[in-house]
Amino acid sequence: MNANDFVSVDHLLAEVTATVNDTDFKKGFNKGWYISRIQDALQELSFDTFWLTVIHDFETPENCQIPMPPNVFNLREIYAYQGELCNPRSTQVIYWKRLFDNRYSGDGYTARVKDDGSNGADIFQPNQRVYTNNMQGFYGPKYYYNIAEGDGIIMLSKECRGFPFIRMKFNAMGVPIGDVPIVPRFFERAVVDYVEEKFYNAMKSRDIRLYRPLWQDTFTKLTDPRDGSWNKAKKRIKSMDTSEKNSMEEYISSMYHK
Amino acid sequence: MTYRYVVYDLQKNFNATFDDADFTFNQILYWVMVVANRLRVQQTMATNSDLFTSTFDDVPVLTDAKGRKYIDLPEQVMDLPNNAGIVYITYNEDTCNCSGPAFAQVWFQGVNLGNVQHLYLDTYTTPSSTRPYFYRVGHKVDGSGVNRLYLLGIECAPVKSVEIAIKCSLDPKKLCNIDEDIPLPDEMVQDLVMQVLQLGKFIMLMPKEVTNEGEDEAVLNTQMYSNRAVNPPQLQPLQQQQAE
Secondary structure (H helix, E strand, O other), X not given: OOOOOEEOHHHHHHHHHHHOOOOOOOOOOOHHHHHHHHHHHHHXXXXXXXXXXXXXXXXXXXXXXXXXXXXXXXXXXXXXXXXEOOEEEEEEEOEEOOOOEOOOOOOOOEOOOOOOOOOOOOOOOOOOHHHHEEOOEEOOOOOEEEEEOOOOEEEEOHHHHHOOEEEEEEEEOOOOEOEXXXXXXXXXXXXXXXXXXXXXXXXXXXXXXXXXXXXXHHHHHHHOOOOOHHHHHHHHHHOOOHHHHHHHHHHHHHOOOO | OEHHHHHHHHHHHHHHHOOOOOOOHHHXXXXXXXXXXXXXXXXXXXXXXXXXXXXXXXXXXXXXXXXOEEEEOOOOEOOOHHHOOEEEEEEOOOOOHHHOOHHHXXXXXXXXXXXXXXXXXXXXXXXXXXXXXXXXXOOEEOOEEOOEEEEEOOOOOOOOEEEEEEEEOOOHHHOOOOOOEOOOOHXXXXXXXXXXXXXXXXXXHHHHHOOOOOOOOOOOOOOOOOOOOOOOOOOOHHHHHHHO
């Protein structure tokens, strides 16, 4: 489901600190520690649900290398386009090519299967050139990318230079570390329970007999597979808007009858 | 209940019991303040009320020889867990009155001196002018006795003074008027009187206990002890015979 409604960090802190009896922040944890845990919760929810997406636009670099921006993961979509940043025209989907690697210069590249005929002597791999070249020129998916493992560099095929801009859509890991967390109201219960669980978990090392039962209760409230707030948050954010669902049903029900 | 009223009452009671003892007014006054300090801490721990909280509007921020900013505490502070004796420290300017007082917006958070380095490990806890901290140095700095709170996060901010609220202890040196009320709830005056009497009784007992009477079989007179489990009352002669 989608919404544009958020709760503030102070709103969450008011509940959490009252529950753990630390409204004056004098139990050994300062306000920043709580905010850091809220950020943690959103980060974990991001990895679990892919709820947050961000778009980055780049000018196509000459060497075809674009470092992955910070605070993102999971490249969802990538396009090359002409026109302007605020008005893309003549767009082209860029596809992922397995084992493609053109790091450094951007021109030559290595891959198990190549489309430029440069592996013509390979007796095991077919020469893809015959499939991608004809009398009228190249055709087929010449716009592709791969991500350099470990470096986080997005490597584009040299033909992408024909487009001045690249647009990528990623999942984000919540807000960048240090920024004030933005919490959708879908997640309020899960984030509150998460922070409380972390508080009691930390307090266990101070007084295990007092805090272990409290931690256990909170842990169950958070992670119960049937009624836990974490699972509820995941279900909520992954469910479709009713309008989306209706459109999907209509599309599927009519697709074989036209 | 004023100091004068309680101290004279105690002095009269002491003199009735130990008529040859010389309890001075100032001595009993000192005991009253010692006991009152303990009762105030106990009461604070039990109720967490702000009955013993005092505020100071304009405490100057100073800089030491190393360029670290600090304030001198205007009173001695109750030593409660996690610096709970310091209720708040905030900027001495209400910049957003419509949102409440300054101490509800930005306040200096307490940290133990040994944990200061831990603050710098996390971006969200790193000290800054919007996220300031304090730590206490309550004994000595370079051999000189101090009672300071050092301030973190305002190193580059031009802060000249701060507003603070603290839970104060009573300092016998600063009592100028014995007709002031004892800063305790009235219902605790009975506890105060009882504990001062106990203190005086114990002190009067001490010289007798350490007396060397020069006899090996001397039995100390322990009847004054209130702990009967350790010092059972002497058996009556008839009971002693039966026991033998």
